[in-house]
Amino acid sequence: MNNKYILPKGFRTSGIYCGIKKNKKLDVGLIYSDKPCICETFWTSNKLKSWHILYDSKLKQKSIRAIFVNSGNANVLNGIDGLKSILKITKNISEYLNIEQSSILMASTGKISKKMPDDKIIKSLPELISRISSKDKNLPEAILTTDTKKKTYTDFIKIDDKKVTITGVAKGAGMISPALATMLVFIMTDASIERKFLRIAAKEAIEKSFNRITVDGDMSPNDSVFILSNGMAGNSIIDTKDFSFKKFADSISNICYALAEDIVRDGEGATKFIKINIVNSKNKKQAQKVARAIANSPLVKTAFFGCSLNFGRIISAIGSTGLPINVYNIDLKINGIFALKNQKIINEKIISKEMKKRDLTLEIDLKSGKEKYFILTTDLSYDYIRINADYT
Amino acid sequence: MNNKYILPKGFRTSGIYCGIKKNKKLDVGLIYSDKPCICETFWTSNKLKSWHILYDSKLKQKSIRAIFVNSGNANVLNGIDGLKSILKITKNISEYLNIEQSSILMASTGKISKKMPDDKIIKSLPELISRISSKDKNLPEAILTTDTKKKTYTDFIKIDDKKVTITGVAKGAGMISPALATMLVFIMTDASIERKFLRIAAKEAIEKSFNRITVDGDMSPNDSVFILSNGMAGNSIIDTKDFSFKKFADSISNICYALAEDIVRDGEGATKFIKINIVNSKNKKQAQKVARAIANSPLVKTAFFGCSLNFGRIISAIGSTGLPINVYNIDLKINGIFALKNQKIINEKIISKEMKKRDLTLEIDLKSGKEKYFILTTDLSYDYIRINADYT
Numbered sequence: 001m002n003n004k005y006i007l008p009k010g011f012r013t014s015g016i017y018c019g020i021k022k023n024k025k026l027d028v029g030l031i032y033s034d035k036p037c038i039c040e041t042f043w044t045s046n047k048l049k050s051w052h053i054l055y056d057s058k059l060k061q062k063s064i065r066a067i068f069v070n071s072g073n074a075n076v077l078n079g080i081d082g083l084k085s086i087l088k089i090t091k092n093i094s095e096y097l098n099i100e101q102s103s104i105l106m107a108s109t110g111k112i113s114k115k116m117p118d119d120k121i122i123k124s125l126p127e128l129i130s131r132i133s134s135k136d137k138n139l140p141e142a143i144l145t146t147d148t149k150k151k152t153y154t155d156f157i158k159i160d161d162k163k164v165t166i167t168g169v170a171k172g173a174g175m176i177s178p179a180l181a182t183m184l185v186f187i188m189t190d191a192s193i194e195r196k197f198l199r200i201a202a203k204e205a206i207e208k209s210f211n212r213i214t215v216d217g218d219m220s221p222n223d224s225v226f227i228l229s230n231g232m233a234g235n236s237i238i239d240t241k242d243f244s245f246k247k248f249a250d251s252i253s254n255i256c257y258a259l260a261e262d263i264v265r266d267g268e269g270a271t272k273f274i275k276i277n278i279v280n281s282k283n284k285k286q287a288q289k290v291a292r293a294i295a296n297s298p299l300v301k302t303a304f305f306g307c308s309l310n311f312g313r314i315i316s317a318i319g320s321t322g323l324p325i326n327v328y329n330i331d332l333k334i335n336g337i338f339a340l341k342n343q344k345i346i347n348e349k350i351i352s353k354e355m356k357k358r359d360l361t362l363e364i365d366l367k368s369g370k371e372k373y374f375i376l377t378t379d380l381s382y383d384y385i386r387i388n389a390d391y392t
Numbered sequence: 393m394n395n396k397y398i399l400p401k402g403f404r405t406s407g408i409y410c411g412i413k414k415n416k417k418l419d420v421g422l423i424y425s426d427k428p429c430i431c432e433t434f435w436t437s438n439k440l441k442s443w444h445i446l447y448d449s450k451l452k453q454k455s456i457r458a459i460f461v462n463s464g465n466a467n468v469l470n471g472i473d474g475l476k477s478i479l480k481i482t483k484n485i486s487e488y489l490n491i492e493q494s495s496i497l498m499a500s501t502g503k504i505s506k507k508m509p510d511d512k513i514i515k516s517l518p519e520l521i522s523r524i525s526s527k528d529k530n531l532p533e534a535i536l537t538t539d540t541k542k543k544t545y546t547d548f549i550k551i552d553d554k555k556v557t558i559t560g561v562a563k564g565a566g567m568i569s570p571a572l573a574t575m576l577v578f579i580m581t582d583a584s585i586e587r588k589f590l591r592i593a594a595k596e597a598i599e600k601s602f603n604r605i606t607v608d609g610d611m612s613p614n615d616s617v618f619i620l621s622n623g624m625a626g627n628s629i630i631d632t633k634d635f636s637f638k639k640f641a642d643s644i645s646n647i648c649y650a651l652a653e654d655i656v657r658d659g660e661g662a663t664k665f666i667k668i669n670i671v672n673s674k675n676k677k678q679a680q681k682v683a684r685a686i687a688n689s690p691l692v693k694t695a696f697f698g699c700s701l702n703f704g705r706i707i708s709a710i711g712s713t714g715l716p717i718n719v720y721n722i723d724l725k726i727n728g729i730f731a732l733k734n735q736k737i738i739n740e741k742i743i744s745k746e747m748k749k750r751d752l753t754l755e756i757d758l759k760s761g762k763e764k765y766f767i768l769t770t771d772l773s774y775d776y777i778r779i780n781a782d783y784t
Contacts, residue, residue: 048711048719077704077720079735112704113737298690298772299780306781312469312504319440327440328469343471345505380690385774388691389698 001254005152007134008165008190010034010232014131015142018124020072020110020117028124029069029142030093031186032132036063036103037228038195040202044223051075051082052106053224062195065103067226068093069184071143071171074222075108075116085116092122096129107184109171109222110145143171143184146387151262155251159235159244164191166248168255172213172263183263185210185225187255191248192231193238200241201249202227208253209260213376214295227252264376269383272304277363279372286323287373290364293317301380307355311340318364331365393646397544399526400557400582402426402624406523407534410516412464412502412509420516421461421534422485423578424524428455428495429620430587432594436615443467443474444498445616454587457495459618460485461576463535463563466614467500467508477508484514488521501563501576501614502537535563535576538779543654547643551627551636556583558640560647564605564655575655577602577617579647583640584623585630592633593641594619601648605656605768606687619644656768661775664696669755671764678715679765682756685709693772699747703732710756723757 007013015029039061043053052075068089075082086106094101108116131138140150151170156163170185187202206225231237238245265273276294281287294300297317303310311332319327332340339351354360399405407421431453435445444467460481467474478498486493500508523530532542543562548555562577579594598617623629630637657665668686673679686692689709695702703724711719724732731743746752 045714046708046711047714047717048708074704077707112702112708298776302777302780305777308781310504312466315469316438316440316504319438322437322439325439380777382774382777384690385694385697385772385777388694389700 001153001155001251001258003152003258004154005137005140005150005169006154006165006167007136008167008188008230008233010190010230011167011188012132012134013136013139014128014133015136015138015140016124016128016131018128019120020070026138026142027070027072028121028128029139030128030132031067031069031139031188031228032097033065033188033228033230035230035232036065037230038062038198039064039105040195040199040227042202042206042225046223048076050108050222051086052108053222055083055086056105059102059105061105063103064105064228065099066093066097067105067107067186067228069107069143070110070121071145072110073108073114073116074110074112076222077113078115081115085118088118089121092125093129096125105226107224107226109143109184140169143169145171146268147171147266149262149266151259151266153255153258155255157247157251159191159233159238159247162233162235164233164235164248165189166191166251166255168259170259170263172266183210183223185256185259187225187227187252189227189229190231190233191229191238192233192235193229193248197238197241197245198227198229201245201252204249205253205256209256212374213260213264214292261376264378267378268387269381269385270378271358271381272379273359274304274377274379275361275374276377277361277372277374279363279365280369281366281371281373282369284371284373286325287366287371289321289323290318290325290366291373291375293321294362294364295375295377298380301378304360304379305381309334309339309351309355314362314364325366325368329367331367333363333365335361336363393545393547393643393650395544395650396546397529397532397561398546398557398559399528400559400580400622400625402582402622403559403580404524404526405528405531406520406525407528407530407532408516408520408523410520411512412462418530418534419462419464420513420520421531422520422524423459423461423531423580423620424489425457425580425620425622427622427624428457429622430454430590431456431497432587432591432619434594434598434617438615440468442500442614443478444500445614447475447478448497451494451497453497455495456497456620457491458485458489459497459499459578459620461499461535462502462513463537464502465500465506465508466502466504468614469505470507473507477510480510481513484517485521488517497618499576499616499618501535532561535561537563538660539563539658541654541658543651543658545647545650547647549639549643551583551625551630551639554625554627556625556627556640557581558583558643558647560651562651562655564658575602575615577648577651579617579619579644581619581621582623582625583621583630584625584627585621585640589630589633589637590619590621593637593644596641597645597648600645601652604766605652606684653768656770659770660779661773661777662770663750663773664771665751666696666769666771667753668767668769669753669764670766671755671757672761673758673763673765674761676763676765678717679758679763681713681715682710682717682758683765683767685713686754686756687767687769690772693770696752696771697773701726701731701743701747706754706756717758717760721759723759725755725757727753728755
């Protein structure tokens, strides 16, 4: 796996500026496949959903040819106009590319409750389409909002001596919380795989990546993961849980985890990347609740920003869940070093040095069972406030 | 009701500096009653509890004579030493005042996981005790931590032609979330009232005040409300839900609400005071969940800090609860003015002016029933980060 953007066989993409964003930043993109793709999608569980989700989820996603994506406008809470915009845009793309309108999906991210600038978008389509290329480098940039970095990974695996490529591209930044985060993720592959198995592989990968990240505990109306497979690698179809499936599923998992980590690292205002490992929990649900309570506590997050462990706040956050946990007997490690062990504070000097690092692993030993869970999160900094107080 | 600190008959208090805090700020206080009090207490629901709660809750609170309170040290997560400190301190007070050790309650607020500075506290007791006075003005200051203002109210009511005084004093500031907030509240009264009815009046008052405030969604291990009544006003005992009870209960409610409002106004870094009113909800539980989701959303809070309504974030926060609410048809008012009505954005200019005010009432009409709920909260500002990143 590498963090380049190398497209699988038959995929072409593009990204240009059409005028939604200020400062001439790329704001529309297109993903196109030479052959029809099977497509699996995963949406936000927020009751408020972007028009693109309401629209896409009504289509039969069995022979998808293209995804149009825009950044700068979330296409949500803007009345029936939001749906009309989708119909206009996809109709135009359908005519330009000579493909079925129903084979085109939409994806949007950006500001809420703004009218979609149809005219600008439609005007830009000829150029956007003319630029699609298997060597494109612009799509990963065109989907960003407050992100500071592009997020892409490519993996090559061998199935039946055929080279299979899997490419993932994502945007994140804020309003990031399980499940899912505010993010758009596109995974493209030329693997030949039965739809059911594509879904299984994707679901497992998402559960251990995008469903385990939180920047601010806020859940977006736009979160979407698209996974497209056009079968052009020519491998014999993956239609059972054999060795090939495992190889493919591992690759998808690695890409999703790497993208999830990148999303958290690039979280709004983040100065820390924190992996919270809950171990020895009575059950998984408890471990999960504890992990989220810690990850979403503003007091824990600001302490991390101040390079202070402040385990009292951490244990208080655990206690506030109301779960039947003996909060007085929790062990705590930072980057593998005990900070709290059998009710004794230890290694204070080393821990205080360790807390200055950007990457921190916080291990919480609940001493009440054998289950575990992890979550990825950030600290809470001045910049988070600046970005979000100024955004509107 | 006024916001002065006028003690009821038979109550004397004091507050001095003993060396727990820096900068010579008052850090220990004493509440003393000439006659034994009945006392009702309400504690945090955090599983992590300060030693003072674990200790106080074991005492029979039927004839309380004194409460010792310290700020600067939360007396939690400091091992068995925390309990030993309480035993030493209350034993000393008991000897100086010649009262039963079991008639003395403790209350602590401040930093977590620090050893209590016994020696300094015990050394200070003679002076602290010698200064108790019915005209004291120091106790309200001695209980503060990151608060910027003292919080006190006094109310006078007539029961059987007897003057009854009710005095409330509180500290708040951070780690404020229902139920309860990070706060210590002491309510003293000379009313003669049966214990059961004191509890009913207090419980109702707390439900509509301290249980409805949130600054950061973090719940403290120290939250405590103490209500003391020594009966010295000489009214015939309140032992039924009659007119006198109602008068008394209303007074307690008014004081609790006023203190709760003050706690939120003085929330860490707060530049806004926001009352969130949920109306026309299917049921109370839904209304409550919606109110808390909005109040604890970092994105909503930072938008308020930026003087922007950003109703998209508000409706997204409602949607993220997963409750079966039609999020596309919610009406929204700021200070009584419609911002969103029947899916139309209106009054944009007036609302944008209104958002610059410090006091904001946000009304959310869910259009799905007749229940309502309110919550008091603040915005999320740079200063919140500064205070909490620097605190340790």
